[in-house]
Amino acid sequence: MAERDLSGAARVIDRRAFLKLTLGAGGVMLLAACTSTPAAAPTTAPAVAPQAAATSGPATGAAPTTAAAPTTAPATQVGTATMRIAIGIDPDTLDPVGQTTTTVQNIVDYMVESLVFLGQDGKPQPGLAESWQVSPDGKSYTFKLRQGVAFHDGAPFNADAVKQSFERVLNKDMKVPLRSPMERVDQVTAVDASTVRFDLKAPFPPFIAAMAGTQYAIVSPNVAKSFPTSYNEQPVGTGPYLFKSRTKGSEVVLERNEKYWGRKPYYQTVQFRVVPEAATRESLLLANQAEMIILPPVSDIPKLQQNSQVKVLLAPSNRTIFVAIDVTRPGPTQDAKFRQALNYAVDKEGIIKSVLFGAADPMDAPMSSMLFGYCKAGAYPYDPNKAKQLLQEGGYSNVALKMGYPTGRYVQDAQAAQAIAGNLRDVGINVDPQTSDWPSYLAQINVPPDKSTFDIHMLGWAPGFLDAFQAMVQFKKSAWPPAGLATSHYSNPQVEDLLSKADQNQNEQERAQQYCEASKLIWNDAPWIFLWVQKFPIVHSVKVKNIGSLAIEKFSAIYAEPA
Amino acid sequence: MLTYIVRRLVAAIPTLLGVAAIVFAMLRLLPGDPARVIAGLLATDEDVERIRHQLGLDQPLPIQFLDFFLRLLRLDLGTSARTNQPVMNEILARLPHTIELAVIATIIATIVGVAAGVLAASHHNSRVDYLISAATLFGISMPVYWLGLMLIVVFAISLHWFPAAGADEPLSVVLPSLTLAGFVVALIARMTRSSLLEVLRQDYVRTARAKGLQEWRVTYVHALRNALLPVITVIGLQFGTLLGGAVLTETVFGWPGIGQLLVDSIFARDYPLVQGIVLTFAALFILVNLAVDVLYAYVDPRIRYH
Numbered sequence: 001m002a003e004r005d006l007s008g009a010a011r012v013i014d015r016r017a018f019l020k021l022t023l024g025a026g027g028v029m030l031l032a033a034c035t036s037t038p039a040a041a042p043t044t045a046p047a048v049a050p051q052a053a054a055t056s057g058p059a060t061g062a063a064p065t066t067a068a069a070p071t072t073a074p075a076t077q078v079g080t081a082t083m084r085i086a087i088g089i090d091p092d093t094l095d096p097v098g099q100t101t102t103t104v105q106n107i108v109d110y111m112v113e114s115l116v117f118l119g120q121d122g123k124p125q126p127g128l129a130e131s132w133q134v135s136p137d138g139k140s141y142t143f144k145l146r147q148g149v150a151f152h153d154g155a156p157f158n159a160d161a162v163k164q165s166f167e168r169v170l171n172k173d174m175k176v177p178l179r180s181p182m183e184r185v186d187q188v189t190a191v192d193a194s195t196v197r198f199d200l201k202a203p204f205p206p207f208i209a210a211m212a213g214t215q216y217a218i219v220s221p222n223v224a225k226s227f228p229t230s231y232n233e234q235p236v237g238t239g240p241y242l243f244k245s246r247t248k249g250s251e252v253v254l255e256r257n258e259k260y261w262g263r264k265p266y267y268q269t270v271q272f273r274v275v276p277e278a279a280t281r282e283s284l285l286l287a288n289q290a291e292m293i294i295l296p297p298v299s300d301i302p303k304l305q306q307n308s309q310v311k312v313l314l315a316p317s318n319r320t321i322f323v324a325i326d327v328t329r330p331g332p333t334q335d336a337k338f339r340q341a342l343n344y345a346v347d348k349e350g351i352i353k354s355v356l357f358g359a360a361d362p363m364d365a366p367m368s369s370m371l372f373g374y375c376k377a378g379a380y381p382y383d384p385n386k387a388k389q390l391l392q393e394g395g396y397s398n399v400a401l402k403m404g405y406p407t408g409r410y411v412q413d414a415q416a417a418q419a420i421a422g423n424l425r426d427v428g429i430n431v432d433p434q435t436s437d438w439p440s441y442l443a444q445i446n447v448p449p450d451k452s453t454f455d456i457h458m459l460g461w462a463p464g465f466l467d468a469f470q471a472m473v474q475f476k477k478s479a480w481p482p483a484g485l486a487t488s489h490y491s492n493p494q495v496e497d498l499l500s501k502a503d504q505n506q507n508e509q510e511r512a513q514q515y516c517e518a519s520k521l522i523w524n525d526a527p528w529i530f531l532w533v534q535k536f537p538i539v540h541s542v543k544v545k546n547i548g549s550l551a552i553e554k555f556s557a558i559y560a561e562p563a
Numbered sequence: 564m565l566t567y568i569v570r571r572l573v574a575a576i577p578t579l580l581g582v583a584a585i586v587f588a589m590l591r592l593l594p595g596d597p598a599r600v601i602a603g604l605l606a607t608d609e610d611v612e613r614i615r616h617q618l619g620l621d622q623p624l625p626i627q628f629l630d631f632f633l634r635l636l637r638l639d640l641g642t643s644a645r646t647n648q649p650v651m652n653e654i655l656a657r658l659p660h661t662i663e664l665a666v667i668a669t670i671i672a673t674i675v676g677v678a679a680g681v682l683a684a685s686h687h688n689s690r691v692d693y694l695i696s697a698a699t700l701f702g703i704s705m706p707v708y709w710l711g712l713m714l715i716v717v718f719a720i721s722l723h724w725f726p727a728a729g730a731d732e733p734l735s736v737v738l739p740s741l742t743l744a745g746f747v748v749a750l751i752a753r754m755t756r757s758s759l760l761e762v763l764r765q766d767y768v769r770t771a772r773a774k775g776l777q778e779w780r781v782t783y784v785h786a787l788r789n790a791l792l793p794v795i796t797v798i799g800l801q802f803g804t805l806l807g808g809a810v811l812t813e814t815v816f817g818w819p820g821i822g823q824l825l826v827d828s829i830f831a832r833d834y835p836l837v838q839g840i841v842l843t844f845a846a847l848f849i850l851v852n853l854a855v856d857v858l859y860a861y862v863d864p865r866i867r868y869h
Contacts (some may be wrong), residue, residue, distance in 0.1 A: 248653065
């Protein structure tokens, strides 16, 4: 045995033993490191699945109305219970102007309200404004405000408050990611205490629909004064709930506004619990530790539908998922026939059934059916033979396509992308799918034609307000990156013409007709592989009722009550 | 000893500055545009540019670094790009939860792990030994994600003993710390076992037995004390790692800790927050290492630092 060295940092174990120990420890730790690296478990809902519906841009949700709007008066029962809702992301900010994610907007909607509400049918309804008029030239909107409304801090709701609130939105020094619909506003005038007029720089037919957005909710003039260029994390609005407390990363707690101007909600307290893991959200519901959750693991939806203790709501949404085809890249993607072949090659219904577990509807237009201006544009049923035929006619053989897809951004995106790649291989197209995390992916696809790296890439698009205006942005040359996100680099002069007319047309019927014609042209040009419209899954205990949804990926649960 | 500690602390400063420089560079090498990610898909290019300007990302890189560096010297970690709150506040809001989880998990793991290791070593090659070795293999290999969900299914859904997620109730900490401890227990048990086995083969142990001491005295009073030295290092390092936030456990249990904040911030390209968290973790790790070394000197009287 080695002589004991009693100096310095000697140990009692001899060198050989020490080496054995450290190597052993190192080996064990290496083994441990290999098994506990934070790789998202791929087969079930990935650990970042909750970001899917949440973090993309769909903004402008409104203060929700449920089956019974707050205006329908009288005596409803109110209780002292707490409603616990589990969501997947921690709010970045609670200030209405800073909103980008619909899940966070959903929370803020409990506290603040806009002039216009979004109805469950997708149509605008009176909110803090009882009625509105548009001038014949479409550049002036006059709102008649509701009387007898007060903010949580006691300040009265009037035209002046609206003006101050909007000036805060329009202030260039304030960070408002989704200011753009309101950038057309030239001036906000308080005509009298209960009348406000908005003067626009140019006609903007979807203005009313856009006004329902959470970002444009009216906040107390005291907030506008104290936070002219920064975010206020304790919203003061006119809504049915007051801000009570917030623990970052954990929960947001609201309590009922006993002085609310409309119908009071049943639950005295609402607790939004932040639970990023979809499976854990589901566990909370099953363990009776939450009344309602959103976005459970998609693979569990069939099982939940059979569970008699819970109710599954697959709410219609505005989010289309598609594979954008870069039509300017040299190669077969420039040919409409080739793109149509791709459309016939993909088995959308099959993928929806087996990969998405029914949580989507196939697309039949370049936008969701929940939008104004939607009309059925066509169909590309699954027909691999037709696809092969079209490829043959075009003389395409041994085609190789580079495909990009995000992971954890949309429901089952990675799995669906693999299935799509498989479908394409079945008709003889070599597909090389690649993925990366969202920000890197975004940087790769958000490029002008000369910097493009993918032939086809998967993407989702959810307009901020339910109007074809924003859906059609994807097909305009003016929105090609880097100016916008029309990553398929598509442009058709006929379509551009129709869109520029429709975007300014005051006549609703004509407008809808023009969007419809444009949709059909786009459908035939097939700049996308049109996949599906995602559904927004909401699951709640059977012990609560009166829970609905808004078609912008929001739940409508303010008037939930015990069943 | 005091001078030793002070020297170590002073040496930590250039280390931290080095970490700061590395993390700054790494973030900027990552693809992805923070302004666009934060603004969202629907924001216009103009708004994105405005946000880029507000975040200071349109400045040339050396200026950005200088700004970051000078703030760091003032102990100003900057403002989160996503929430507009000071980074320090964001971190301090989450850090206690991570520390709580790390401390409890380490305590459980140490007690159970050392006990198991001693049991296995003192009954070497018996059934107990094999059982414990198998259990530790299981503990080390089992994915945290799976273990956490299984604990939730059994203890929260079926038995209703504990909350499935969150940190609001006192009992909330049980399932997450058990999940975290699962791996550390196994590690400590294995280390203790092999270390103790080595020590029990030493001459002085034979001498102690020859002297007529009871077996338990030999094992616990004489052998274990020496065997625990490498184990202390491992415990310390594990604790340090846990302080960095056990991301998977925090995600599964909705535990508002710092690991999750780090992952979210990376996905959101929230540079100031990522930088702040990495620096905090580096500082904590340095402190934990120092504490372990000091503890070592305390436990082993032959160790002298100069």
